[in-house]
Amino acid sequence: MYVIIVGCGRVGSGMAKQLVDEGHDVVVVDEDPSSFRLLGGGFPGHCLVGAALDWDVLRQAGIEGADAFASATDGDNTNIVCALIAWRAFEVPCAIARVYDPLRARVFAKHGLHTICPTEQARVMMMDAVHACPISTTGE
Secondary structure, three states: OEEEEEOOOHHHHHHHHHHHHOOOEEEEEEOOHHHHHHHOOOOOOEEEEOOOOOHHHHHHOOHHHOOEEEEOOOOHHHHHHHHHHHHHHOOOOEEEEEOOOHHHHHHHHHOOOEEEOHHHHHHHHHHHHHHHOOOOOOOO
């Protein structure tokens, strides 16, 4: 599988390392060249410095042949637009956007874009943990 990941922070770099360990071809795109240090030495994938909103950068990354595209920058707007470009303009079959705002994540998901909302996932997990807490009914 050929995967393009936008954003080389903790999520993007972690995905990239796992995907190459699984034998996939990976290109990581980030505007900050120092972010690639999170990949560690000897990363066998490709690193591309540039703005993923730039179609020329996406073409350099090989978007025409990508099987999957994940946008995991710290900006909801960037992630949404990048994933929409990959999905709609370049017809990448699997395009995913990390979206922190639960309302935005739901709106774009309702229109077919695959979104991951860590804010909503954390809320659900924390509610589950609260509900699992032992509660004293004796007032002690």
